[in-house]
Amino acid sequence: MTTKNTIAVLVNDHPGVLQRVSGLFGRRGFNIESITVGQSEEVGLSRMVIVTVGDENNLEQIEKQLYKLVDVIKVIDLSSKPMVARELAMIKVKAEPPQRPEIMGVVETFRAAVIDVGTTSLIVQVIGDTEKIDAMIELLKPYGIRELTRTGVTAMVRGNA
Amino acid sequence: MSAQIPEVRSTDELRQKWMEPEVITGSEILLRSLLLEGVECVFGYPGGAVLYIYDAMYGFKDFKHVLTRHEQGAIHAADGYARASGKVGVCIATSGPGATNLVTGIATAFMDSVPLVVITGNVVSSLIGTDAFQEADITGITMPITKHSYLVRDVEELPRIIHEAFHIANTGRKGPVLIDIPKDISAAQTLFVPQTGPVTMRGYNPTVLPNKIQLDKLTQAISEAERPFILAGGGVVYSGGHEALYEFVRKTEIPITTTLLGLGAFPSGHELWTGMPGMHGTYTSNQAIQQSDLLICIGARFDDRVTGKLDGFAPQAKIVHIDIDPAEIGKNVATDIPIVGDVKAVLELLNQDVKRTDRADAWRAQIQRWKNEKPYSYKDSDAVLKPQWVIELLDETTKGGAIVTTDVGQHQMWAAQYYKFNQPRSWVTSGGLGTMGFGFPSAIGAQVANPDRLVISINGDGGMQMCSQELAICAINNIPVKIVIINNQVLGMVRQWQELIYNNRYSHIDLAGSPDFVKLAEAYGVKGLRATNKEEARRAWQEALDTPGPVVVEFVVSREENVYPMVTQGSTIDQMLMGDE
Ligand SMILES: Cc1ncc(C[n+]2csc(CCOP(=O)(O)OP(=O)(O)O)c2C)c(N)n1
Numbered sequence: 001m002t003t004k005n006t007i008a009v010l011v012n013d014h015p016g017v018l019q020r021v022s023g024l025f026g027r028r029g030f031n032i033e034s035i036t037v038g039q040s041e042e043v044g045l046s047r048m049v050i051v052t053v054g055d056e057n058n059l060e061q062i063e064k065q066l067y068k069l070v071d072v073i074k075v076i077d078l079s080s081k082p083m084v085a086r087e088l089a090m091i092k093v094k095a096e097p098p099q100r101p102e103i104m105g106v107v108e109t110f111r112a113a114v115i116d117v118g119t120t121s122l123i124v125q126v127i128g129d130t131e132k133i134d135a136m137i138e139l140l141k142p143y144g145i146r147e148l149t150r151t152g153v154t155a156m157v158r159g160n161a
Numbered sequence: 162m163s164a165q166i167p168e169v170r171s172t173d174e175l176r177q178k179w180m181e182p183e184v185i186t187g188s189e190i191l192l193r194s195l196l197l198e199g200v201e202c203v204f205g206y207p208g209g210a211v212l213y214i215y216d217a218m219y220g221f222k223d224f225k226h227v228l229t230r231h232e233q234g235a236i237h238a239a240d241g242y243a244r245a246s247g248k249v250g251v252c253i254a255t256s257g258p259g260a261t262n263l264v265t266g267i268a269t270a271f272m273d274s275v276p277l278v279v280i281t282g283n284v285v286s287s288l289i290g291t292d293a294f295q296e297a298d299i300t301g302i303t304m305p306i307t308k309h310s311y312l313v314r315d316v317e318e319l320p321r322i323i324h325e326a327f328h329i330a331n332t333g334r335k336g337p338v339l340i341d342i343p344k345d346i347s348a349a350q351t352l353f354v355p356q357t358g359p360v361t362m363r364g365y366n367p368t369v370l371p372n373k374i375q376l377d378k379l380t381q382a383i384s385e386a387e388r389p390f391i392l393a394g395g396g397v398v399y400s401g402g403h404e405a406l407y408e409f410v411r412k413t414e415i416p417i418t419t420t421l422l423g424l425g426a427f428p429s430g431h432e433l434w435t436g437m438p439g440m441h442g443t444y445t446s447n448q449a450i451q452q453s454d455l456l457i458c459i460g461a462r463f464d465d466r467v468t469g470k471l472d473g474f475a476p477q478a479k480i481v482h483i484d485i486d487p488a489e490i491g492k493n494v495a496t497d498i499p500i501v502g503d504v505k506a507v508l509e510l511l512n513q514d515v516k517r518t519d520r521a522d523a524w525r526a527q528i529q530r531w532k533n534e535k536p537y538s539y540k541d542s543d544a545v546l547k548p549q550w551v552i553e554l555l556d557e558t559t560k561g562g563a564i565v566t567t568d569v570g571q572h573q574m575w576a577a578q579y580y581k582f583n584q585p586r587s588w589v590t591s592g593g594l595g596t597m598g599f600g601f602p603s604a605i606g607a608q609v610a611n612p613d614r615l616v617i618s619i620n621g622d623g624g625m626q627m628c629s630q631e632l633a634i635c636a637i638n639n640i641p642v643k644i645v646i647i648n649n650q651v652l653g654m655v656r657q658w659q660e661l662i663y664n665n666r667y668s669h670i671d672l673a674g675s676p677d678f679v680k681l682a683e684a685y686g687v688k689g690l691r692a693t694n695k696e697e698a699r700r701a702w703q704e705a706l707d708t709p710g711p712v713v714v715e716f717v718v719s720r721e722e723n724v725y726p727m728v729t730q731g732s733t734i735d736q737m738l739m740g741d742e
Contacts, residue, residue: 015312016301019304057491061488061491061492064488064490067488069309069364070309070362070364071364072364073364
């Protein structure tokens with residue numbers, strides 16, 4: 001059964017590491033839905049969060065292949081645990097003055113924010129899980145989306161674990 | 162007479178000298194560090210980006226440098242050296258075209274888990290990324306085919322990087338490690354602090370010792386099995402586990418097949434050995450895999466040339482997989498008992514507990530019947546030389562005692578089928594990548610590693626032309642490799658596929674225009690001999706054996722001969738074409 005899996009990969013903060021990891025996914029035929037990288041809690045280590053679609057075997061192979069990379073310190077299958085996952089999107093939506101109140105209504109219901117106002121457009125910022133962002137985009141589509149950018153998912157295990 | 166290479170001079174006294182901390186250049190650091198890693202010989206080719214390194218080598222006598230005629234020759238030689246010795250092979254090339262000429266050799270070593278340290282020069286750090294003259298992003302190009310790689314950014318890191326590189330290359334699942342050194346780094350000076358201690362790396366800790374519970378499961382499974390079978394591969398050779406494997410088979414009396422890369426891991430003459438499995442494997446091995454109820458895979462990776470169609474592979478067997486690389490387990494074949502660990506360590510632990518069972522007696526008898534009924538066979542001829550006969554001649558006259566390297570093609574399969582190997586590290590062949598051009602230069606490396614052994618390099622007339630320029634190396638350094646060319650005047654293995662799978666449509670396989678190989682040898686100052694019938698063959702081969710230096714012996718053989726048995730792609734391995742016989 002194919003499912004969406006979220007894995008966190010703790011890596012050495014060395015040049016080329018992102019290339020090593022993403023290259024591995026490419027040449028082994030694993031797909032990447034999103035990948036985010038940034039600092040971790042420890043100096044010298046970065047944390048990547050990768051969302052991938054595949055079956056259980058696939059996930060096991062991904063973990064094992066990742067561990068073969070010398071710069072990979074730890075691989076955690078977040079989706080097997082209770083986790084919180086968040087993504088940020090910015091949506092530049094067409095907004096002539098008459099449409100604005102309606103758009104603001106959508107923004108408020110989603111607890112999103114307007115972070116820039118142009119004469120004929122607004123930039124909406126939304127943070128949430130992937131479904132929430134998908135829904136927000138669906139609702140803004142009728143007004144005309146001029147530009148859209150999403151960060152990809154970053155995630156953590158809930159609680160003290 | 163033995164080869165003049167290498168002159169190993171890394172005595173304790175020298176080591177002491179090299180251990181002195183001193184302000185020196187990156188190039189000198191490289192040379193000293195290589196010495197401290199026990200390197201005896203480096204295969205290489207100079208160029209602008211490594212000139213500081215070559216300058217440091219001027220008059221340097223503490224290890225040998227062999228100047229090949231092509232970087233591909235250098236890396237295959239380093240590979241052959243590593244396979245035949247178990248030590249790390251080292252080669253060196255300049256940036257850009259020098260570095261990219263290594264790619265095929267790096268991929269070859271990677272696929273077969275061969276420990277190499279590959280050193281390339283690069284343009285000066287400040288020019289990296291500017292498309293400078295002879296710049297290539299060699300770490301980027303080779304990322305998918307190296308175990309790990311380094312681009313050195315600071316000369317002070319060089320001693321640590323070299324020490325780590327050797328550690329990574331030759332531990333766990335072995336493989337090639339690349340060190341790319343920008344020109345300014347090889348020129349820069351710093352205080353050299355030698356690195357010889359244990360390496361600790363947070364992200365690199367191969368599992369050596371297996372899980373005890375899994376071992377007990379295997380012992381239990383062996384005691385219950387009625388049709389157990391062992392599939393052993395190159396991992397046995399690489400871990401030095403051949404004696405432990407022998408002991409395992411002696412105790413359990415489980416019949417055994419060894420893969421192409423596993424040849425020599427178990428003595429060919431042993432009655433429980435069933436020959437190679439897979440596409441050109443024996444009837445017995447393939448039947449045994451398909452009918453076994455317990456398949457114990459040891460240091461092999463279920464390559465598709467071994468398994469044939471995966472769906473339908475070993476359908477009745479409980480699968481046990483012993484491997485140092487956890488990622489191999491379950492990659493191709495679902496495993497019932499996974500055992501991660503060093504093959505030698507695993508087998509030694511198992512040997513404390515395992516026993517022979519009578520339950521498998523009927524199976525043992527069945528295997529003997531198959532072996533007797535369907536051995537490898539070919540139709541011999543007195544009118545024309547048969548390549549299989551030539552390999553048998555080599556085997557009989559050397560009693561299986563030589564180191565044999567091959568190129569890729571039909572001759573490779575015949576060598577695997579008809580030469581009998583009794584010791585590990587006597588068989589050097591490109592299995593995973595199937596690299597033509599590998600056979601001859603790898604023999605140079607194997608001979609350098611074993612100056613006093615007989616090294617025979619078996620090549621096709623096609624592949625020999627991919628690195629024949631290295632004949633110069635044999636002549637110059639008196640490397641006494643016996644270079645055999647099985648000349649069928651065509652790209653034989655391709656011809657075979659075109660005959661059997663593409664309805665005799667022989668597209669571009671005719672090697673007309675090949676050189677006169679005897680004259681080619683002579684042009685380099687190497688003795689050349691030719692044989693076209695059995696009598697000439699015996700005579701020429703004896704002369705080659707009696708000649709102290711390198712010799713090329715060309716055997717002109719039948720053009721039409723095919724390798725059998727054969728499992729065509731998409732078939733399960735028990736669906737074999739057996740040929741005429
Ligand atoms: C570098 C490279 N190119 C192409 C091939 C494909 N290939 C495999 S076997 C073969 C024919 C080899 O012919 P020859 O060297 O004459 O050996 P023979 O099969 O006749 O023994 C070819 C072209 C290869 N394995 N490697």
